[in-house]
Amino acid sequence: MRFAPAAAVGLGLFLALSASTAFAQEAAVPFDMTGERGPTADQKPSEGNSGTATPTTTQVEQKPVVKPPARRYIVSAPSLMLEGEVASRSFPIYLTKDEAAGADALNLGYSNAVVVAPEASRLTVVINDVPVGEMPVQSAEGTKEVRLNLPAGLLRPGINRVTFNATHRHRTDCTIRSTYDLWTAVDPARTFLTLPDAPTSRLQTMDDIPAIGVGPAGQTKFIMVLPEMGQPAATNALMRLSQGLAMMAKMPNQTFDVVDTMPATLGAGELAVVLGTAGDLAPILPRLPATAASSAVATFVDAPAGNGKVLAVSGPDWPSIESAVEGIVSPIDRPLGVMREALSVRQRNAAEMPLVSGETTLTLAALGVRTGEFSGRRFRTGFDIGIPSDFYADAYGEATLLLDAAYAPDVLPGSHFDVYVNGNLASTVPFNSRNGGIFRHLPIRVTMRHLRPGPNRIDIEAILLTEADAVCAPGASALQEPRFALFDSSELRVPNFARIGQMPSLAALSGTAFPYNGQTDPAALYLDRLDSDTLSTGATFLGRLAVSGGRALQVRPESSALAIGDRNAILIGTLSQLPPLVLSQTHIAAESASTWGAPVAGDNQRAGTQEAIDEWQSRVRGGAWRSQVAAFQTWLQETFDISFSSLRLLPGEEQEVVPDDSAQFLIAQGDSPDHTATWTVLSAPTGASLKAGMAAVAQDARWQQLDGYATLDDKASDSLDTRQVSRARFVPTQPWSFSNMRLIAANWLSSNILSYALAFCGLSLLLGMATWGLLRRFGRQS
Template sequence: MTAPTSRNSRLPTRIAATSALWLTAALPVATLPAHAQQPASPLPPAARQAVEVTPLSLLAASDQTFGVTGEEETLSIPFHMPATVRGRPATLKLAYENAVHILPGLSQFKIALNGLELGNLPLTGFEKPVSASIGMPAGYLKPGLNELTVNYSARHRVSCSVAGTFELWMRLLPDRSSVEILGKPASDLPILSDAAASLAMPSQSGRGLTILSARADTGADHVAWGADVAQGIALRLGDQTIVPRPEPAPLRAPDGDSLFPGLDKGVLGDSRNVLIGTADQLSAIVGSRIESAIAGPYLGLFPLGTSGGVVLVVSGRTPDEVTSAARAFANPNTPLPATADTILAAEDVVSLPDLATFPKGRPVPLADLGYKTREFSGYRFTQPLSVTLARDFFNLDSRKAILRINAASAPGIGAGSALSVFVNGQPAAALPLSRMGELIERRDLHLPMSLFRPGRNEILLAGDLPPAEGAPCLPEQSTAPRFSLFSDSTLMLPEYARLAQFPDLGTFARTGSPYTDGTADGFDLVLMSKSNEEVAAAWALAARMAQAAGTPVHPRFSFHGSTVPAGDALIIGNHRSLSRLAGLDLPVRQSDLTAAWGIGTDPSFVPAEEQPEQGEADEVLAQIEALRSVSRPGPDTMAADSEARDRWHKIIKSGEDQSVINTVSAAAEDVVASVRQHFPAVFGQARREETDLFASELSIPTGLLMQVESPVTPSRTWTILTAANDEQLAAGVERLVRRPYWDRLAGSATVWGADPAGTRSIEPSSTYHRFDSDLRLANLRLIAGNLMSEYVWYWTAGLLLLVASFGLVTRSFLGLGRGDNHD
């Protein structure tokens, strides 16, 4: 471990670094290295003909951005490659364009792959696109995850101002850029360790990921297995969106294939597929090679025919073994072997990953957040940072986070120069910079914790460095460093309260809460009609929630009519089926949904059995009332406590007895409920002015996501995904799980359509809270302290009123006493 460095010992280093800022340094434009200009070694004619070309638009995620702006920025493009790239050279072909205001000679971008530098590409002052070809020797591309990094640096042609930096940009053209794999693969057989990459690779036919069912009737077990596999793929791919769709396996007469004799390969072609079921269910599909290998929880990855298709087989001798195999695949910590298939033993089970949150109460260097000290010679310095807080972070905190700045600025910057800090897009603090140049040592900026939110938070450091008044504008000579932020600058967050607040679709999008909180009773995922579109939506949402939380979720799948969810639930169905949810107070009126989606809706999209009947609605109300009666107070309960219902009774399913967590959590929940009842403004109970989600002047949305408090168990949450019909439900969820739609979820209800700019949300009219993880007395003290500090005037007024009342009562007693003495 390196010994700690004192302030005095760092001072000479700071002075040397500051002196370097005052020196003028030219920025040479390097040329491509030799291996980037041509292939590393000539290939034989037969090998030169074996070229696999994949456009960058297909390799990268559909919501990947390819542009950069300003003077300096880094762009990361993750993509996945199959096992067949191992040991093969490749060629990276890039097409790009940039702003005409860019100054050639001093503007360029560096290309790196998996940390290996490929070379520098110049930026020109022309509007037409530019193409470049970079050769990569064998070993640069690897199976699985690869990362292409673009380090962009640009100067304005004529402007020397902060405003001029907003005119600079560069973007890659993904449809005209590609990766060409040369030579022949050493082996055509895929391996399990590359399963996620192989299944995420785009097919030439354009077919997406398909989860095949061996039987016509898809039961809850198959839906659950598909959700586990979708989460396993998504978690192994990082942030890449996964939208699998269910299909029955296309069967045919056995064709003699040793792997999949019962599958119609002409239908599947080069598609990416997952085949799930017990050994008996798959017996008519798989061949002897696979059937004989299923001797326990089984995973196997095999080629499909000769068209380039691939199939992941998840199986076992019993449904329990299939569940074990699917859940092992869902866990990203489970190591997958470099073989075609495997039997998972008990010792292969590993613990699930935990959500890594930012530490509290101690300073964390920016170097630990991935930042490296850099010298900046432009006019607007920007550096993004990300901080992840607990999913139940309570943001009524009056205390501050401390950003301790160690930096240096050069003389010659203009008036108004400052380093500004933004938290989640909101201004948080600013540090003026001296025009004479200075060494900034341990300068503290206080960031309000009220700007932070549960889950991922974005912090942006932006330094505006205008030129000094009267300074000559010579962009080609402006290469001297003007500002540097040192990586030993620190960020320290205070101890914060932990109390989950709902409804909040923003927290749901960032952390998956409350469905990823790890509560003992789990949650239900209810499909209102069990259509293929609802199943696909459930798988896509489960995969995205797992990515948000960093760990898989395992809901209880059910189809409406079998049971009423007693705890947390995620409900999916078209808007007509929502009428079955009798007694539910939705943030959007059913009449508004009918007015927006009911007119012109083809009734064929809604099966006849989905039409609600009065008897069915009455039955649902009866079930809800029966569940409510379990925790209803008895006749001898005090009237003052009737509103403080017990929040900590958990019902696993309809008709089961409840279980109490403990008296501490129950008492804590009663305190919150009581404060919520008597001080609604403290907990945001005041009704806000709502935005009309279905305003006539706005386009009709294709999807709606709502979050409400459970009508069965107080403080539990129901999240409802709906659309006009099943077809729009499928299209809506495919948009929702991608950026920027997913990042725009907020409030208690959000609607979206074809244009991301049309995404609209409404704030909740009331909120509710619950404790999920931290029942310590210190946490309760923090919550009370937060409330008192946020509403100090209310508490002060109450205290003065109490003192005045005490004085009046005392005066009355003293007056009575003097009267008695006089008598």
């Protein structure tokens, strides 16, 4: 039997040789034997005499091309993190009539922290206040995708609200610190509505423009096709139309890209807008209506490549095009003098954001906060309010939060409420009772120093300590017994505050487009060149201002910066092309025009090294006394809430801004030469940096960081470098009244303590001298 393996190998070789020979003979057959072998899967028997062997032609069935389902992305942000033990975030999504009827499912992609306990943590999706899905949070190893079927009739044409609610519990830890490690990340690229039956051409009328939506990264882009880009006549129509489109869409992260050719394809969250005369648009838009040659036209037409629809705005000449643009913008524009009651609903949340312009009382129910019970350790909820551009109560003002809440008997003293304003701690109130309690309008004073013009976020946090959490027995973190309840009958009371504008103020510019949003005369707009980068920057910036201000701004393009005079102006261009007068008025160092972005030579590197050595020597020698001064300043701030900036008799001059090599974009603001108007400068070392920097700053997270008289965007940082104002110019915005002047004086004296002290001493001295004089004249001599 020991020859069996050899025999097996020989048999295998013989079978392989036989198979190869048979295959070769079959390949060498000189004619088709289909008639004898019968039809194959891809062949049909020949009609007529089946016994006759006739050659046949193989026919392959053409399968219909199935288009992938259309997607409407939901998250209008680059990322979405639901952090803490309870978290909620809502997003509005605008749907056309066909989209609302065709959407049948929601795809959700999410991941979570490893320490999240899936058995006690839940993720819920709610659409228009109807829960459509609830699942355990169990995707710690990667992004998990879940398909949620939607009931018929749930979605409606127009605005719909999609809410993500997360409840987290820790696997093993019961401390307050452990709650900061809990999170669920919703992937914007994998979270969308599926529209299997949606038509390829979704947008049909101007009312459908909000349905442009967002892309997989939460971005919205308008591609403005302008064949006559270099003509000055096109600039005014372009800027006006950009503001109108931005106000229609009202998306938080929208940009404009001005090009001279039609894009090959359009992605999700993108809309192509073609602007030009009929003669210039005919070669690139064959289906342009014939009436464009004789009258103004603004309509959706089929794209040349069959990629949906594009918005065409055309006419025989530019005056007629401007009238077409005005027909788009006028119906949505807010007339001058009409005050707003709420800010844009799509900036941060799907709920209304009331504009608080004076003494106001608002319930949490009106602010979008609902009554809820909580069984964890750190409860957090919040709401948004709007503040007008002329808010001036950052040094003395206090709002009051009247809290209706309850806590269980096992909650220990040391627990407390914290109130945050724009991420800054504004107030803390401890729990004093050991046996639980119910608060009815518990007053919590909230300082108003952290409020800023535009949207403001106020968060309420409850830190709950218990003996059970100190022991942290197995399963204790998953207990569902409520410890705390917050009632929506709680109120926020805001007192009257001073109303006067301050310039420069990039916070007011980003919050409400002040001072350009309230002027009757057009603001001057200077563009150093009419190319794609500069026009894109101007369109994105004005579109952002229109959404912040709630109305389209009137601008007048100027060919020369020196011709602006003493008018409100916006100047856009590379720093080397701006006149020295503009740089000096906006506190930008003149030498930056030639050094910003320029390559560094070897001699300059050696000089910079020597300057760095000298600076470090000075820093080391002066380190001892500087550390003492810094320690004293910290003690003064912590003990008496007094900063060195308030201990001044007269405000100092603004320091000149010298952008370093890491900065790619700059926004600066200053006065006109006669100090009666405001100039705003947008600049960068190159045109490409100008466009990229404006696109980055236009994102909602960075736009809300604009502050001071100058802000620089760093390529390597997510935060902006802001330069605070030292000397502000007051701009009256309200009719004169003694009450408002008293509040203005109170805030100014609170900001300038040394001036207040000197005024108090002077008045006391005058009072003493007057008393001495009266007693000497009318009093007793002995």
